[in-house]
Amino acid sequence: MLSASEQLWLENPVIERFLIDAILETLYMTGATGLFTALFGLPLGILLFNVGPKGLKPMGLLYRVLSVIVDFARAVPFIILMIWIIPFTRLIVGSAIGWEAAVVPLTIGAIPFFARMVENSLREVSWGKVEAVRMMGASDLHVTWNVLLREGLPGIVGGFTITIVTLISFTAMAGAVGGGGLGQLAINYGYNRYMGDVMLLCVILLVIIVTAVQYTGNFIARRIDHR
Template sequence: MPSATDELWFDNPVIERFLVDAILETIYMTSATGFFTALFGLPLGILLFNLGPKGLYPVQLFYRVLSVAVDFARAVPFIILMIWIIPFTRLVVGAAIGWEAAVVPLTIGAIPFFARMVENSLREVSWGKVEAVQMMGASKLHITWNVLLREGLPGIVGGFTITVVTLISFTAMAGAVGGGGLGQLAINYGYHRYMGDVMLICVILLVVIVTAVQYTGNYVARRIDHR
């Protein structure tokens, strides 16, 4: 009598189709979340740095309030966050399941993480370069965009790479609650239907995606690092 593992993805066209869909959903989730994370996380990180003690607009009270809010958002486990904001997710995308819905909590969870990465990268910029440009009469906005961001860009790219790699693992976690992607395929077929090779191929594909992202991020960071 054939076992459950005899009906595997390479013998089952339905599983093959689901596998292709799962790969695309994982890429869509990661790409969309990465875009919105960079869009909102970068300015938040710049704001954190500039309001801090070494920033161009140091305001201790505002910095502490914003810093606590960012740390709180980072501390909430992703699964809890995903369930907690279901009403907001429905409001934004009109659904609570699927890869589109998963983008909302993924983005909310990733923005504060990336913002801290940006802040730390800007802190590593030599303050002597900032002071030299200040003595030339440059505005604070000019210093932010043409000194801080220019010098801190390799670190920001590295931080964004780490953020995207973390997002890929979160997309797999999102699959446990209907978020789609390789995570959901691994759970629905690899775990619940005891198809061990489906689980294995999902893990291998996630590792391949993570490796590609990490290699690309490292390459870009090296290319733009002229220090």
């Protein structure tokens, strides 16, 4: 006797289209969010480090203000954040559902997370190298670009990999409120229609994507690490 999932596949071949669309939506969400996170999170992380206690331009008040904002954004659970900023999401993309809409809260949630990763990676750079370059008359911009970022790049890549993996799990949660992707397919068919096979398939596909991202990130980090 066929299971409900098997009957669905046989009687409604369009489910294959749903599966392909869900995979693509998950990849689109992850890719777009990763791009915006890198564009905004990297400069924020550099700023956090440079105005911090051990940075190039320590500014105690500014660092504390930025830290409070970053820590607050990191502390808000993603599912709450996604619902909380629905008006802002509608303002940006014109809708609160679909993978395009999910990119907005995903990005807002990921930027502070990645910024802290960048800050911690820069803290691991040997301060002796920084001081040696500064004594030669290098500007702070030169030190940031040619010493801090170059030496901290392997750690930054590793942190970005962790951020992307976290984002993939968040895309699954986004499916609970109409964000699309494999998460929504798992909920609509695997959970609401009691089709365990569909749920299992979605989980396996998410695991495969996460594994591929983690392997790629680790490979790149090893290749650029010349310390």
